[in-house]
Amino acid sequence: MKSWESYNDAVVESMMKDSDQYFKGKYSLDLFKQNSSYSQLLQQAEIDALGMEVGGANVVQNIYGIDVAFHENGLNYGSKKEETISRVLKKMIRTAMAIHGYFNLNTGNIIFAAPKISAAIREPLQLYISELQELFHGKGLNFRFELLCNADFKEKIFNVVTTLSNSVSDTSELFMRSIQMYNLFVDDKQAMSLPKTATKTKKLPAVFKGSEVIKIGALVSSSFERLIANDVLTEQEIERLQRLDYAKRTFNITYPVLKKVDSTISMTEQRNVNGHPRFYADPYKINGTDYLLCNHWVEELSRSYFDAWLRRIDETN
Template sequence: MKIEMGESLFYSWLRHVKECQLVQTNWKVSPKWTLRHEEELERLMKLVDGHFHTQYRYSIFKQNSSLAQIIQQGECDAVGISIQNGENSIYAVDVAFHGAGLNYGTKEDTVMKVIAKSARTAMSLYGYMEAKAAEIIFASPKINQGILNDLIPCIEELNDLFSREGYGFKVRLIANEEFESSVLKPILLISDGISDTSELFIRSYQMFKMFDNEAVAPKGVTASAETVERSNEGRPREEQEDSVYRELKVGKLAQIVLGRMLEEGRASEEEIRLLQDAAYSKRTFDLQYPLLTRADGEYEKVRYYAKPLNIRGVKYVLCSQWFEKESNNDRPYLLRWIKSHQE
C-alpha cells in the first residue's frame, strides 16, 4: 500500500503528539458498512451546500450527487482515536503538499475542495462511527495568502454551521508557519527513542541526523525555541513562546522537554535537591508529589514514569501526575520553569 510522506508525518503526529492509541492512514468508507442518520445527514449536506452557494456562489457538492455518492467518496489521509479517562477524542486529517502552494485549480476551486473534504469527513464520521464531535484537520505546508484570505472565513462559517446544528465538529486549518511549529517541530522534538520501522517520516529524519550534525530538529529546547521565534516574526510574544509545545499534552511535555533539560544540567545541584521535596514541587509545579525521587529509593511507582533520568551521574524518576483541567492546570507552572531555564 502506497504511503505518502505527509501521511507518514501525521501518522506519527497522531500517535506520539496527540497520543492516539488507534491510528489508520488512508481511511476509506467501505461499501459494506451501514450508513446511519441518513435523513439528518441529507439535511446537513443541503445546509452546507445552500449556505456556501448563497454566500459565495460556491457549489460544494454537485447538484445531482446523492448523499450516498458523496459519502462513498470519503477518504482521510489519517484518522486517530485518543482514549483518555474513558473518553474518546477523534482526529481526522487531510494533508496536501503542493510545491508551489496549495492548488486544486482556480482559487475558488481550491476553497471549495477544502470545504467539501471537511464537510464530507464530518458526515462520514457521524454516519459510520456515530461520532458527532471530532477535530477535522486540513494541513498544508504552503498555502498562498490569496487562498488563505478566502479559505479562513469559509472554515469559520462551516464551524459556526456545525455548532448551530448541535455538532461538535471543529475544522482546523494548519498551514505555513503553524505547520512547522504545531506539526513538524513537535514530532521532531519527540523523535528520539522511536524505532518503529513503519514510521517512515521519523526513520528518514533519524537517518538524516546520523550524518548531519546541524540537523534542523531542535537539540534540547533552546534551539527549537529559537527556530520557532525566527519563523514567527511579527506574532505576539506570548503566542510565540508556546508555539512548539502547545500540541503536546502536559505529561508528554514534562517527559520530553523537562526530562531532557534536567539531564542536560539546566537545574543546579541545589535545585535538584529541592525538586525532591514535596512542598517545593507543589509551589513550583503544582504537583502533589516530589518532582524527582531517586530511582534506587522507595516511592510509589504508579506516581512516576518508569524510564529513569540520568542527572549528574545519579538516576532519578520523574513524577507522572500532571493535569491540565480547568480546576487543576499544571501546564502554566511547567512552561514557566522551562522558559526560566532556557538561558
C-alpha cells in the same frame, strides 16, 4: 469484509446536499460535481488522522478529523483557485459527515492543515469555512471547522511535533524518523558513535509559539529528554529535584520530580505510591545514574510552575 454500521443517513444526505447547494448558489462552487450518490461519496471519504479524547468510563469526549496536504509551491488542486477551495470544503464536509454517520456524534473538530497556502486561496477559504460552520450549527450539528496553515501550521503542528520527537520511541512514522535523524546531526557531530545521553539535541526555548497546546505530561517528559541530552541539569539541581519539599514549592506537585532507581527493588514497586504508578516506567540516565521521572502532573495546578522553572533553567545555560 463487513462494512461499518451507518447512522443518521437522512441527515448526512441532507447536509451534504444543502452544503453543495449553498456554496454553488452563493459562490458558484461545485463541491460534489453533480454526484447523485451521497452515500457513495461518504464511503469514499479518507481521513488522514483521526484522534479521540477519551474520558471516564471510556466515553469519547472529543473527536478530531484531520486532513493534511503539503504542496511545496502552495496548496493547489487544479488550474483555478476555485477548484482548490472546493476540494478543501468537500474534504471538510465529508469528514464531518463520516464522523456523524459512522460514529453517531453531533460534535467534533474538523481540521484541514497545510504548511503553505497563498493569500488568494486562504482568505476566501477562511470566509467560506466560517459560513460552513454556521450552516452546520443551524442544523444542530456542532462541528468546529478550522484551517491551519502558514504560521498557524508552524506554531500548532510543526513546532509541537518536532519538540516532542525526542520523547517518541516508536519511529515507524516517517516524518518523526526524519526529525530524529536530523537531530542526530544538527550540530554537525558524529553523534552516531556517541551514547544516547551524550547526543546533543537542538535547544528550544522553554516557551515557544505552539507550546501551549502540548499537554503538561508530554511537555515535562520531552523537556527532561532535552535537558538531560544537553547535559544542562547540575548536580545541585538533580539533588533538589529528588526532594518533596522542592517539588511542592517549585512545581506544586505532591511527589518528587526525580527518584533514584534502586536496583534491589522491583521497578513496579518503585514506580507505585499507594498502589498507583506515579513515575514513568522508563528510567532516565543522568550522569550514569538511573532516575524515574514523576508522571503525576495536573495542567491547571502545575503548568505555570513548570514553565517558570524550565525558563529559569534555560536562561542560566
